Amino acid sequence: MSRPISATLHLSALSHNLSIVRRHAGAAKIWSVVKANAYGHGLARIWQALDATDGFALLDLNEAIMLREQGWQGPILLLEGFFRTQDLALVDHYRLTTVVHSDWQLDAINAARLTAPPNIYLKLNSGMNRLGFPIGQADAVWQWANSISNIGEVTLMSHFANADNHMGASEQFTRIQQASGHIAAARCFANSAAILRNPETHYDWVRPGIILYGASPSGDVNDIAGIGLRPVMGLHSEIIATQMLSAGHSVGYGSRYSATGTQRIGVVACGYADGYPRLAPSGTPIRVDGILTHTVGSISMDMLTVDLTPCPQAQVGSKVEIWGDNLPIDDVAAAAGTVGYELMCALASRVSVITERT
């Protein structure tokens, strides 16, 4: 018997979420963002559930090649561009669309010997200050890119730093409009949060990631309530032992939790080596036999401990939902001081995965 922890992936939820995104995106085409191995879900096992997308966006050349080898013939966008000049041979061979964010990349494309001119996404830095040409150079870079015969279509791209929080996307969007509003190009700006909140930013292509997987861009599950997204990933395990603590007795490393009275504790086969956040404090939500309870004490490598007071019937073998349909990953992440994105991406390779079509 293998350890009882497993992740379940609902492929129908993924297809369903894509259709919800499509409804919000209006006429814009959709780059389904599948970087980081599809946010930890496993690109090879899930991409076909997204085959109604217009393109896939990712940043690892190996993932792009894998998609081509598995039969995806539509557009693929490299979100961080190519990293070395010699990568252009693969961009060419596999017909990839690449972000261009630096001068050297334009020079490299200009000098390369290619079988066909690749389409590029000209990345403008409108305030995120990671990748991109200074927004004030939009005109000059646009003209430069268009003067290179080795380049096919040029799309303007930028990325919002605050679309998911109270600051919003409008300051950056104003900057983008002022610097590039007059340029006759296709445009691609919106991430998940801007797809839901800022229809004025949608234009020709949008780039949803987290909402495809059914979690919230802001980390607050209330922000996606009512739009009908379904969680794709569920993480489940079982109680493998129980303990009865007396008043003053503690549980786990560092004795970080002590019972104030007699308290029944369940030991769950799930720890940080499975991807559970080690810093989740006592009180992080979890479901045992369908009943909402919480963790107590430190998260260990392979185990965590839960309060069984609300579920006295629980015993060895009781089902535990760590996150999923009945417990939003956003709620677990919020309690642990992180975001659903990180928890999904952290799902460990030792956790067996069950792929469900329904």
Ligand SMILES: *Cc1c(COP(=O)(O)O)cnc(C)c1O
């Ligand atoms: C990851 C990423 C996205 C998707 O972001 P979500 O918040 O998951 O929608 C979009 N654009 C770029 C450039 C990204 O790196």
